[in-house]
Amino acid sequence: MVDVVQDAARGDADALRIFANNAHGYTELLREHIQKEDKILYPMADQSFDKDDQAELLAAFERADNQAGAGIYERYVELASTLSNQYGVSEASP
Numbered sequence: 001m002v003d004v005v006q007d008a009a010r011g012d013a014d015a016l017r018i019f020a021n022n023a024h025g026y027t028e029l030l031r032e033h034i035q036k037e038d039k040i041l042y043p044m045a046d047q048s049f050d051k052d053d054q055a056e057l058l059a060a061f062e063r064a065d066n067q068a069g070a071g072i073y074e075r076y077v078e079l080a081s082t083l084s085n086q087y088g089v090s091e092a093s094p
Contacts, residue, residue, distance in 0.1 A: 001026070 007015035
């Protein structure tokens with residue numbers, strides 16, 4: 001995608017096709033990856049942690065969120081909304 005993005009931005013039809021095909025392929029790769037995490041990895045990890053481990057993990061996530069700064073989630077949701085509107089892509093539910 002990097003190799004063709006400038007030509008695609010200038011309207012080169014072949015570059016646009018290549019970019020779009022690769023973007024769709026990458027999207028599918030990410031969806032499959034996330035599906036495996038959600039259906040296989042996370043349930044396995046969840047079963048291996050006891051309640052104390054779960055509480056410690058949750059506290060670590062909260063610390064990481066706090067270090068990232070207030071409103072970081074909302075900023076990314078807004079960015080996704082802006083990009084979906086800009087490129088005419090339907091928004092997914094947050």
